[in-house]
Amino acid sequence: MKYVPTAVRRDLRLLGTQLSQQRRLLSLTIADVAQRAGVSPTTVANIEQGKAVRTDSLLSVARILQMADGIVTATDPYKTDLGRLRANEQLPKRVRR
Template sequence: MAGRTPIPVARAMRNVAANIDLARRQQRITVELLAERANLSVPTVRKLLNEGAGTFENFLRVARILGMLENVVGATDPLRTPIGRARAEQDVPKRVRG
């Protein structure tokens, strides 16, 4: 059930959006060109860049165009976390049932 966005999540959304927009500007790519290359509408890209709002797929499309996709994938690698490293040697179940 979706509810209000937690403050740390909203802050992260804004920070990620600002980082993506900075990368876009550093590469001298217009919003229009980014939208075209990502096969997205300009309003969708603007919303992603300004608010961090949008789908996960759209975020990944934009990250790919800006050369950030590998970093996004790496950032979600569980082996980069203390728990992930500690459990790497243990038998990890394929599914966790409640």
């Protein structure tokens, strides 16, 4: 089995807990989410338990739970202070072909 750093395991558990809470707030069962997302109920359970799953499965489940947009937005480098400061100085003004 591949080594997963402690911080990553903690993040996976937290993300799984939050997705599980959202599922319950929407009054959906694991089977409901799995069917709508096109994944197995085991995959949804693994996500909620903080186990590693494929990224497309994770985002499919998050989309059903109305949380995918927040995940995608949170990873936008231009939304960070450093990203906004460095964007103008590091990105090329044009790209040669």
